[in-house]
Amino acid sequence: MAGKTRTIEIMPYNSVWETEFKKIKKMLEGYIGDLILRIEHVGSTSVEGLAAKPIIDIDIVIDSYDILPDIMQRLENEGYQHQGNLGIEGREAFQRTYKDDFMKYYLYVCPKNGKGYLEHVTLRNYLSVNETARKEYEELKYRLAENYRYDIDRYCEGKTNFIKGILDKTIYKS
Template identity: 60%
Template sequence: MIIAEKTKIVEVVPYDPEWKVEFNRIRDQLLSYVGDLIITIEHVGSTSIEGLAAKPIIDLDLVMDSYDVLPQIIERLQQHGYEHQGNLGIEGREAFKRRQADEFMNYHLYVCPKDGKGYLEHIAFRNYLRSNESALQAYAEVKQRLAVQYRYDIDAYCEGKAAFVTSILSKTMN
């Protein structure tokens, strides 16, 4: 998996309720830029799952109806300091990077079509862990073990999580 910004040190920390607050702040800012062009903004990734230890980076999916509006979204986000990075090897997910600092904690921004595989997998995985305590605990253990083992290698950390993520998606993406 290729992520939008390379993490230099893999750090998994206990769940922080402030992540939900921070997501709302980032979401509100993004809505002011592109709210008329999208369906919704979803908080995905580990910070969106209450009780789950995570890297303290918010993942946001801006959900569009279709690729027809992507050029307008790219233009608007560029006007507000974002660089379009393409799909980074994952079909159905367009990544954006902040070109300048803002007042928010670190976050990864993706634009996805409502029927895109990347978006649907993010939601399925998030919702499964939110409703399955044993899977949540198992994933937390995997993440914490890998964060220690691959503290300076985000690619190996992500590859190490892949089997667990795939096993959950095989249950939820029928």
């Protein structure tokens, strides 16, 4: 979401992340469950055994953008602000306008065939079953966090080639 991380901190995997995701998911289902296909835990906190920034990434999966206005209205009624796609095709970001009782999380609404969603789940699924890649990614993240502790843009740029390599050999293979 728009609020940039001030200090990049990577922590060892914590099973609490999955518990927190389930609590947030239940809350969101109460707001929009009848409009959506599913709610997915994505990002590094969703990969068991992978160190991560302690921020949960959540994809709300929709059938098509036709339903987005209704979702936006309901989320706005519950204290979320729509932020657009933040430069990533196939996802719409939302940010809570007030502090809630959950750990920090990023919320995205994605069409089921959208690029953002497909990349999120492909990366998650690949890292979940590939221990070598998971360890390489973890080492890269620790190194980048140390080198760019206060520069989230450089930290993210540093992960791009690794992520692109996985996506190129999975969903974008020739």
